[in-house]
Amino acid sequence: MTNVAHGRARRRLVNTVKDALRGLRTELTLLNRRIGGRLELRDGDLDLMELIARQGPLGPSALAREAGLHPATMTGVLDRLEKGGWLTRERAPEDRRSVVLQMRRERIAEVFALYSGMNQALDDLCADYTEEELTVIADFLTRAARAGRTETTNLDHT
Template identity: 80%
Template structure:
């Protein structure tokens, strides 16, 4: 096989991976939208709750930075999520201006229940791979996520 043919074959494989990622992104966005609707949440609310769960507890300004939202927009979103019982704002007793956001753990089960089918499907898919293969997949996904974070930051301005 010539180098040109090998190059074309590699490009096809890489494009297949990129196409699969785009399809996965779309399918997961649709799943998230459906779950958000079941929970009476707006688009993006699940992402914010995930950021708080993963990075938190944290303050509203830090959450706005991580989410790429304007602080004034964040205030309205947080008001709605707090009113819906999804999070709490805890004031620092030493500095009443300082607020920490926390997920209300008693509501997390509702989210897990709706994602249980997807979690089971992922368990079933993972069962078809060796531990070594799963480590390669996890490394790829982690590196792809890091690249996405880098590109997101490059577009902040």
């Protein structure tokens, strides 16, 4: 294969990967929307809850920054999620004047139950790959997520 042909083949493969990632994003968005609807949550609520679960406990201002939302908008969303029993606002142990957000464990089980089919499907899919292949896939997805985060930050600063 010539260098030109190799370059074209590689570009096609890279485009296939990008198309697959866009397809995955779309399918996960639709899944999240359906699950959010079953839980009577609004679009974006699951994303905010995921940020709190992964990075928490977080203060409301830090969450607003992470999510790219205006603090006043965040206050309304947090009021609604707290009223729905999804999260709590607690005094920060290091500074009693500040508040931190934490997910309510008993409600998280409801979310996990609705994602159980997808989790099983991913387990089944991963069973088809070797440990070495899974290492490459995990590395790629981690680096792709990092690139997305970097571009989000870059957009915030332009």
